Amino acid sequence: MTEERDVTLAIDAMGGDAGPQAVVDGVAHAVKGGLKTRFIFFGDKAELEPLIAAHSHIADAEIRHAENVVSMTDKPMHVLRRGHDTSMWAAVSALDGGEAQAVVSCGNTGALMAVARKQLGMIEGVERPAITALWPTPRGRTVVLDVGANVEATGDQLVQFAIMGEAFFRALTKAPKPTVGLLNVGAEDLKGHDLIRTAARVLREADPDMAFKGFVEGNDISKGTVDVVVTDGFTGNVALKTAEGAARLLGQWMKETLTGTWNAKLGALLMAPGLRKLKARIDPSSNNGGVFLGVNGIVVKSHGGADARGVESAVKMAASLAKRPFGDEVASTVKTVMDRRQRIAETAADDDTIKAAAV
Amino acid sequence: MTEERDVTLAIDAMGGDAGPQAVVDGVAHAVKGGLKTRFIFFGDKAELEPLIAAHSHIADAEIRHAENVVSMTDKPMHVLRRGHDTSMWAAVSALDGGEAQAVVSCGNTGALMAVARKQLGMIEGVERPAITALWPTPRGRTVVLDVGANVEATGDQLVQFAIMGEAFFRALTKAPKPTVGLLNVGAEDLKGHDLIRTAARVLREADPDMAFKGFVEGNDISKGTVDVVVTDGFTGNVALKTAEGAARLLGQWMKETLTGTWNAKLGALLMAPGLRKLKARIDPSSNNGGVFLGVNGIVVKSHGGADARGVESAVKMAASLAKRPFGDEVASTVKTVMDRRQRIAETAADDDTIKAAAV
Numbered sequence: 252m253t254e255e256r257d258v259t260l261a262i263d264a265m266g267g268d269a270g271p272q273a274v275v276d277g278v279a280h281a282v283k284g285g286l287k288t289r290f291i292f293f294g295d296k297a298e299l300e301p302l303i304a305a306h307s308h309i310a311d312a313e314i315r316h317a318e319n320v321v322s323m324t325d326k327p328m329h330v331l332r333r334g335h336d337t338s339m340w341a342a343v344s345a346l347d348g349g350e351a352q353a354v355v356s357c358g359n360t361g362a363l364m365a366v367a368r369k370q371l372g373m374i375e376g377v378e379r380p381a382i383t384a385l386w387p388t389p390r391g392r393t394v395v396l397d398v399g400a401n402v403e404a405t406g407d408q409l410v411q412f413a414i415m416g417e418a419f420f421r422a423l424t425k426a427p428k429p430t431v432g433l434l435n436v437g438a439e440d441l442k443g444h445d446l447i448r449t450a451a452r453v454l455r456e457a458d459p460d461m462a463f464k465g466f467v468e469g470n471d472i473s474k475g476t477v478d479v480v481v482t483d484g485f486t487g488n489v490a491l492k493t494a495e496g497a498a499r500l501l502g503q504w505m506k507e508t509l510t511g512t513w514n515a516k517l518g519a520l521l522m523a524p525g526l527r528k529l530k531a532r533i534d535p536s537s538n539n540g541g542v543f544l545g546v547n548g549i550v551v552k553s554h555g556g557a558d559a560r561g562v563e564s565a566v567k568m569a570a571s572l573a574k575r576p577f578g579d580e581v582a583s584t585v586k587t588v589m590d591r592r593q594r595i596a597e598t599a600a601d602d603d604t605i606k607a608a609a610v
Numbered sequence: 611m612t613e614e615r616d617v618t619l620a621i622d623a624m625g626g627d628a629g630p631q632a633v634v635d636g637v638a639h640a641v642k643g644g645l646k647t648r649f650i651f652f653g654d655k656a657e658l659e660p661l662i663a664a665h666s667h668i669a670d671a672e673i674r675h676a677e678n679v680v681s682m683t684d685k686p687m688h689v690l691r692r693g694h695d696t697s698m699w700a701a702v703s704a705l706d707g708g709e710a711q712a713v714v715s716c717g718n719t720g721a722l723m724a725v726a727r728k729q730l731g732m733i734e735g736v737e738r739p740a741i742t743a744l745w746p747t748p749r750g751r752t753v754v755l756d757v758g759a760n761v762e763a764t765g766d767q768l769v770q771f772a773i774m775g776e777a778f779f780r781a782l783t784k785a786p787k788p789t790v791g792l793l794n795v796g797a798e799d800l801k802g803h804d805l806i807r808t809a810a811r812v813l814r815e816a817d818p819d820m821a822f823k824g825f826v827e828g829n830d831i832s833k834g835t836v837d838v839v840v841t842d843g844f845t846g847n848v849a850l851k852t853a854e855g856a857a858r859l860l861g862q863w864m865k866e867t868l869t870g871t872w873n874a875k876l877g878a879l880l881m882a883p884g885l886r887k888l889k890a891r892i893d894p895s896s897n898n899g900g901v902f903l904g905v906n907g908i909v910v911k912s913h914g915g916a917d918a919r920g921v922e923s924a925v926k927m928a929a930s931l932a933k934r935p936f937g938d939e940v941a942s943t944v945k946t947v948m949d950r951r952q953r954i955a956e957t958a959a960d961d962d963t964i965k966a967a968a969v
Contacts, residue, residue, distance in 0.1 A: 320623040389859065389862070434760055434848060438846070444761055468851050469847070470854075470858070482797070482848070485795055485802070485845065486848050488796070489827070489848070489849050490848050490849055492827050493831055493849040494828075494853050499832065500746070500748065501892065504863065504892070507884070507888075508885060509881065511881070511883075512883070517880050518876070518878060518879070521873040521880070522871070522873065522874035522877040524870075525870045526867060533863070570748075
């Protein structure tokens with residue numbers, strides 16, 4: 252593990268649903284909690300000054316005025332063309348110029364991705380970006396990627412997602428050898444698309460240093476069977492939102508159970524400490540922050556509706572990643588693995604032809 | 611709604627993880643609960659006779675001896691070739707011969723699908739089967755299909771799944787006009803694959819009788835936004851299992867909360883009625899039973915690990931569907947819609963070309 256470096260975070264303070272207050276408060280909480288980084292806030296100076304002045308912990312943070320804000324409905328193409336005066340554009344620029352080592356934004360996902368790709372470019376050898384999501388498990392957290400940067404992924408791109416996800420998890424948690432799985436379906440007869448099978452074979456044979464565990468199924472995500480679950484952005488996005496929906500419904504029903512009668516309310520009081528712990532466990536704020544892997548820099552997208560606690564999580568994540576940059580490692584691993592994969596993919600294709608002929 | 615017909619159910623009594631006891635008990639519970647159908651049990655006669663004799667409600671059920679059982683690890687191809695003496699094969703045969711109007715099996719999914727397709731064939735015009743899953747929502751239940759019959763689906767096949775899912779939901783619930791949605795991702799820029807967009811357009815324009823609501827996202831499933839959620843078998847399988855995994859984790863944490871301290875245990879006692887209701891709501895038994903839509907007959911796959919309550923749900927579902935057969939309706943709608951879709955698909959392709967050129 253390389254030594255941690257001093258970092259500055261670029262904070263796009265505008266564009267979230269909760270406004271700059273939540274962003275500034277979130278940063279202040281993180282600093283109060285011990286985070287040692289410099290900050291540059293980008294946004295409306297007149298609006299930001301009093302918000303920042305209210306927190307002694309971040310009173311020395313720099314503010315850079317930006318005239319405009321990217322709205323949630325702005326088209327990425329529009330922002331690329333006409334959004335150069337926005338806080339988002341300016342915050343990402345700070346990365347490009349080397350003034351900051353990571354950027355955090357609560358703004359429009361599509362626009363942030365477009366601006367990041369445009370200004371930062373991609374890591375050498377990585378074809379497509381992927382967005383991460385953190386998922387609570389009994390063992391801690393699992394990272395799932397891609398949860399929505401692209402609707403489709405080729406086998407090569409899945410391999411690249413796996414390499415990036417592994418490096419991301421290592422940087423975030425300091426786990427030396429994260430385990431990695433490819434999301435698949437379990438039914439014997441239809442174990443996945445060809446491209447997933449090929450990706451599995453490439454990972455197994457061309458990246459022997461990776462702790463690749465083969466295929467995992469949907470239920471393995473919440474079990475924490477592996478540290479990193481790799482899938483295409485369509486499947487990842489559906490899985491994430493479906494699980495969130497199911498959790499929300501269960502939460503509603505639980506709430507009805509706890510408040511349905513006077514007896515139940517009394518019972519809820521008796522288990523208050525446990526309920527607080529449960530609430531903390533399922534609080535989406537603690538897992539807030541999706542990272543745009545593949546772009547040449549640390550770009551953390553906070554949920555648009557994040558409160559101060561959510562922003563705090565995203566800021567801490569950005570700082571951890573910025574302190575242990577992994578772009579070069581990813582570029583070098585991707586190059587090695589892709590150099591080896593052509594031969595493997597060809598052999599796999601031969602096998603598939605044989606299988607198909609046997610059916 | 612056509613009048614309900616008298617039906618006989620063919621029960622594959624072997625092959626589930628819990629053995630024939632759970633199957634026989636489940637059928638007996640359903641009859642005790644008022645279900646009026648005849649039953650033919652297929653399996654080991656010596657084993658089944660005492661189990662059935664123990665329930666006065668089903669004492670007159672017929673038993674057909676089958677020498678063999680399909681195991682959970684048998685390959686479908688093997689069963690097709692050498693499994694003609696199994697209880698699964700014989701039970702499905704009863705449908706083909708017209709002796710029974712639906713079959714229920716707790717056995718090997720892949721084998722059951724292969725046996726059903728082989729013996730019953732497909733509904734005219736339907737290219738591929740789809741497996742349904744029922745999902746609890748605040749409004750009742752949503753059906754999701756396909757949850758794993760195929761790993762990929764073309765646009766035409768998604769359209770056919772939608773038509774089958776709608777007919778299935780109508781037969782199951784007697785709702786005259788079920789609402790239907792296509793599962794997609796929400797991010798503005800990447801609203802789905804081309805084939806999903808084309809499927810949506812075909813459903814909207816070629817099936818004006820359907821209450822088609824367009825795209826839904828993962829979180830809409832548990833919300834109950836629509837009655838029928840249509841997707842390919844890969845995405846559906848991952849979504850289902852991911853949500854099950856998340857629900858199981860939440861359930862574990864809830865259990866820890868309710869039993870963590872003596873105070874919490876006392877609290878749990880005070881909310882016992884609410885907890886019983888919660889347990890019933892999330893009990894997977896009540897939603898047990900996946901139907902193989904597209905094959906020419908009602909084939910209900912009970913979960914391999916289903917207990918008697920789970921089997922009871924699957925048996926009731928089979929009876930409801932058998933009483934209101936919808937195969938002819940599906941064939942006729944599929945024919946109409948497919949006749950119209952070619953022109954629509956071509957126009958959609960033109961639009962996509964224009965969009966692509968504009969990016």
